[in-house]
Amino acid sequence: MNYVIDFSEGSKEQADLLGGKGANLAEMTKLNLPVPTGFTITTQACLAYLEKKEQLSNKLEAQIKQHIQRMEERTKKTFGSAVNPLLVSVRSGSKFSMPGMMDTILNLGLNDETVLGLIEKTGDARFAYDCYRRLLQMFGDVVCGIDKNRFEEQLDFYKSKKNYRSDTDLMAEDWQALVSIYKDIFLEVTHHAFPQDPYEQLTLAVEAVFRSWNNRRAVTYRRLHDISDKLGTAVNIQEMVFGNFGSESGTGVAFTRNPATGEKGIFGEFLLNAQGEDVVAGIRTPQPISELENLMPEVYEKFLKLSGLLERHYKDMQDIEFTIENRQLYLLQTRNGKRTAKSAFKVCLQLVEEGIITKKEALQRINPTMITQLLHPVFEPEQLKQAEVFAKGLPASPGAANGKIYFTAEQAKKASEQGEKVILVRQETSPEDIEGMVVSEAIVTSRGGMTSHAAVVARGMGVCCVAGCEEIYVDEFLEQATVGDVTLRQGDTISVDGTTGTIYRGSIPYVQGDEWQLLETVTNWGKEMSRIDVKANAETPADIKMALKLGAQGIGLARTEHMFFGEQRIFEMRKMILAEDEPSLLAPLHKLKEFQKEDFRTMFELLKDKPCTIRLLDPPLHEFLPQTEEEIIHLANETERTVGQIKHRIAELHEQNPMLGHRGCRLAITTPQIYEMQAAAIIESAMAVSQEIGLTVVPEIMIPLIGSKEEMAWLRERLVQTVQQIFEEKQQIIPYKIGTMLEIPRACLTADEIAETADFFSFGTNDLTQLTYGFSRDDSVKFIGAYEERKLLKADPFQHIDEEGVGVLMKIAVEKIRKYDPKIKIGVCGEVGGDPQSIRFLQKIGVDYVSCSPYRIPAAILTIAQESA
Ligand code: ADP
Ligand code: MG
Ligand code: MG
Incomplete structure (x- = not known):
């Protein structure tokens, strides 16, 4: 088994084996860039070492030695030589950059004899002892766990004794004195002298890197970032170049x-x-890279x-580490640079x-999180x-906000009118809270899940929301919120x-995300490449405008019940509900019709010729009834x-x-006049x-x-009659469609029969999930957490589609409908229509479009484009 690979033998594709750093060092070597020579000990070697109870095998040691010898030939230097010593750096590097593992050791190979060789060769004792003390400190810290501060304290003490202000004031004999002080620290802490044999130094360093794969910080980091424990880390051994070799040398990092x-x-x-890390350590203030142009123009040019x-080669922005030794430029690392959204x-x-x-390629590089950061504020x-x-x-609706808390919509509105930034905190919200929600920076509820009223409305408005915060005890009466002993x-x-x-607690500042322009270009590219459309769940003019701005290709769900909540409208609605005979039903219905006509007109005008699916009244009627005594009295007076x-x-x-009760089409079976x-x-x-x-x-x-197909046929017949009557009256005919939701399991199983009288379908995944799982949308937050904790559920099925259950029902429905008529359009308008993970599945089962709240549209377009490409 080959455990060691020379920089000249590897390539950037081998990050698994060589780690990210090693793979890129190899790639740069292949490109003939000025990279100090070296080799990589593979991640396989690390895994083997950890498996064999932390024993370096003889074979690995032999291979390392062999490669050091090859380096000696190439550099004409000798590891451990007292005349012309080869010094190396030992650098860890796993596939993913990972803080918490062992740091770098520089100048390895120095000892009491080789340091003399370095002086001999460079004629610079100050430089040579500076290198040696750095080795002692780094080796002591990372291999032997000696607290860095032990060394720093001695350095500070020495400087104050000599009245030196900065490290640059120290002369050769000062660093030499410090070298012996450092060696004493070493002996005192480890009870061993600093190892003088360069090969022993190297072996100890390599082992320390291997072991650091399993240190606590690294393990925790991997757990948090979902990185496998089975990857292991590579170790890079590389010839030293010296940025500390006087004023024509230096080191830096650049993007x-x-x-x-x-x-x-x-x-x-x-x-x-x-x-090394002097640049980031903050010992001295670094200079901007542009200064290099004045100091060493030819190095800067190069x-x-x-x-x-490198950027053209990697086709991406690079983050490069470099060192200059006597006006010679060396590249020590390159990687794709981390960046803001x-x-x-x-x-x-x-x-x-x-x-x-x-x-x-550009679309493949953008992910939904980046879009969220671009659209919404972040702390x-x-x-x-x-x-x-x-x-x-x-996490019901993304974004960041701060403000003062209020417990009723009324108080929130009042405070906001006085210019305060408010956050509405409630047990749960209902349509009546809407005015308070509109003025809030954020909405917090202690009950309700990802499809609760608060969550859906907040996502629609693009307002930040945390729902189902069960640990908070919200007392709306006493106007306080308690968690443990904090109120x-x-x-x-x-x-x-x-x-x-x-x-x-308290106010955390945030930065606004409002890079519309950038997003627009990308969503337009996405739409060019997508096989299926993205529409919006929206009905108010503000939401529709926002949806269009964010790239919506139409409205997939306009919920008419949202149009019945204005002060006058709810009143007519209530009169309608209370009606006991035909005449007292028709009067309020007539008024409501005028309101609706206005609304629809605005929608059509905004949408131009984009498609628009309007859902007829859905929720149970009692949601519209008066709740407080005051409202009841008022209604009684007005209706005599x-x-x-x-x-x-x-x-x-x-x-x-009520969720299984008198709602949706059932209302129209008993009172068809509403849908008509x-x-x-x-x-x-x-x-x-x-x-x-x-x-x-x-x-x-x-x-x-x-x-059932009976329901559908009966209602369709009624609506067609209504429409025909209008056509006759107005002497005008327009095209229209009548379709239905697929949100009851039975409808999925009989979708081909329903298709006989339905022109289109749209999956309502919220209700479909509720009815398939038997999990209440409103109450499941109480136990879903426990399910996830005990690994009984992969994820909340209201957030990510349940592929094995709900998904199978959907598949059956799609197949049945397509068999009946392949041209019937099938969409999805539940919350999962805006969830990238679910969208991938929905695309696979062959739906024609997804519809989601406006702010989720860009990420949906992107996901579809990535899958289509
Ligand atoms: P990190 O992963 O923390 O960035 P590196 O292995 O990149 O650690 O090493 C940190 C720094 O050490 C590098 O940026 C470079 O300045 C210095 N360094 C590493 N190897 C060498 C070398 N062979 N010659 C000179 N400097 C080196
Ligand atoms: Mg580091
Ligand atoms: Mg680095």
């Missing part, structure tokens, strides 16, 4: 573009007469040339413009680290992270009834299980806009909660 803003041009810093070459987008666009990558990372967590809940009261400040579901009569009617409408009115409003406004503005609107009327 080929700005990692924060994405701006073009080299971005970085360097330090003259310095080694660096520009090589970094450009904004920078990532900018760089992608630039690389496409420059012809370095294709649009398709300042440094401030976040110090923040105190108050509670955790579900927050009205007006206290919190910060809410809707992306992670975390709530913090007694309070008793109203209460009696409310009691009549009460259901044990809605269908008429849709058709009449579509006619109006097509006549007046010349738009071709093909409205899609969607009936919710269909479970």
Whole structure:
């Protein structure tokens, strides 16, 4: 088994075996770039070492020796020589860059004799002893676990004794004195002298790197970032070049573009007469890379040339470490640079413009998290680290916000009118809270899941929301929120992270994400490449405008019930619900129709000729009934009834299980006039806009909660009659469609029969999941956490589609419908329609489009484009 691979033998594709650093050192060597010579001990060697109870095999030791000898031939230096010593760095590097593992050791191979050789060769004793003391410190720290501060303390003490201010004041004999002080520390702590044999130094260092794979910090990091424990780390052994060899030497790091803003041009810093991590250690202030142009123009030119070459070769922004020894430039590391979301987008666009990558490649590099960061605010990372967590809940709607807490919509509204930034905290929200929700920076609820009212509405508005925070006891009456022994009261400040579901005490500053332009270009590319469309769940003008701006290709779900909550509308709605005979039903219905017509007209106008699916009334009627005594009295007065009569009617409408009760199409089976009115409003406004503005609107009327072909046929017949009547009256005909939701398991199983009278279908995955699993959408938050903890559920099925259960039902439905008529359009309008992981599945089963809340559209487009490409 070959455990050691020379830099000249590897390539960038071998990160598994050589680690990221090693693979890139090999690649740069292959490109003939100025990389100090060396070799990589593979991750396989590390795994073998850890397996064999931490014993370096003789074979590995022999291979290392062999490769050192090859380095000696190439460099004409000798490891351990007292005349012309070869010194090396020992650098860890696994497949993924991973803080927590062993750091780098520089100048390995120095000892009491070779240091004399180095002086002999360079004529610079100050430099040689500086290298030696660095080795003692690094080796002591990373191989033997001697606290760095032990060395630093002695250095400081020495400097103050001699009245030196900076490290550059120390002369050769000072560093020499410190070398012996450091050796004493070594002996005192480890009870061994610093190993003088270079091969022993090397073996100990390699073993320390291997073992650091399993140190606690590294293990924790891997767990947090889902990195496998079975990868192991590689070790790179590389000839030293010296940035600390006087004022014509130095070391630095640079990005080929700005990692924060994405701006073009080299971005970085360097330090003259310095080694290794001096640049980042903050001992001296580094200079911006542009200064190098004045100091050593030819080195600067060369660096520009090589970094450009690397960028084109890797087809991505590079993060490069370099060292200059006597005006000679060396490259010590390159990797794809970490960057902010904004920078990532900018760089992608630039690389496409420059012809370095294709649009398709650019799309593959963007992920949904980056889009979230671009659209929504994020907390300042440094401030976040110090923040105190108050509670955790579900990440219901992404973003970051801070503000004062209020416990009722009314109080929130009042405070906001006085110019305060408010956060609405409630047990759960209902449509009546909408005015308070609109003015809030964030919404927090202690109950309800990812598809609860608060979550759905917040996502729709693009407002940050944490839902189902069960650990908070929200007392809306006393206006306080308690977790353990911490109680927050009205007006206290919190910060809410809707992306992670975390709530913090106090106010954490955030940065706004509003890079529309960048996003637009990318979503347009995505749409060019996608096989299926992305539509929006939206009905208010503001939401529709936002959806279009974010790339929606139509409205896949306009929920008409959201249109019945304005003050006057709810009143008419209530009158309608209370009606006991035809005339008292028709009067409020007529009023509601006028409201709806206005709404639909605005929608069609905004959408131009993009498709629009409108769902007829869905929720149980009791949701619209008055709740408070005050509202009941008001309603009684206005409708000339007694309070008793109203209460009696409310009691009549009460259901044990409203979600399975009198809702959706069932309302229209008992009272068809409601859907007839809605269908008429849709058709009449579509006619109006097509006549007046010349738009071709093909409205899609969607009936919710269909479970059988009988229901569908009966309701369709009614609606068709209504529409025909309008056509006759107006002497005009327009195209339209009548379709249904697939949200009841029975509908999925009989979808081919329903298809006989349905022009299109749309999966309502929220209800479908609820009914398939038997998990209540509103209450499952109480136990789903326990399921996940005990690994009884892979994920919350309301967040990510349950492929094995709900998914199979969907597959059956799609197959049956396609068999009946392959041209029928099938969409998805539940929450999972906006979830990238679910979208991948939905695309596979062959739906024609997904529909989701406006702010999830860009990520959905991106996911589909990536899968289509
Ligand atoms: P990290 O993974 O922490 O960046 P590196 O292995 O890249 O660790 O080493 C840190 C620094 O040490 C490098 O940026 C470089 O300045 C210095 N270094 C490493 N190897 C050598 C070498 N052969 N010659 C000179 N400097 C080196
Ligand atoms: Mg480091
Ligand atoms: Mg590095």
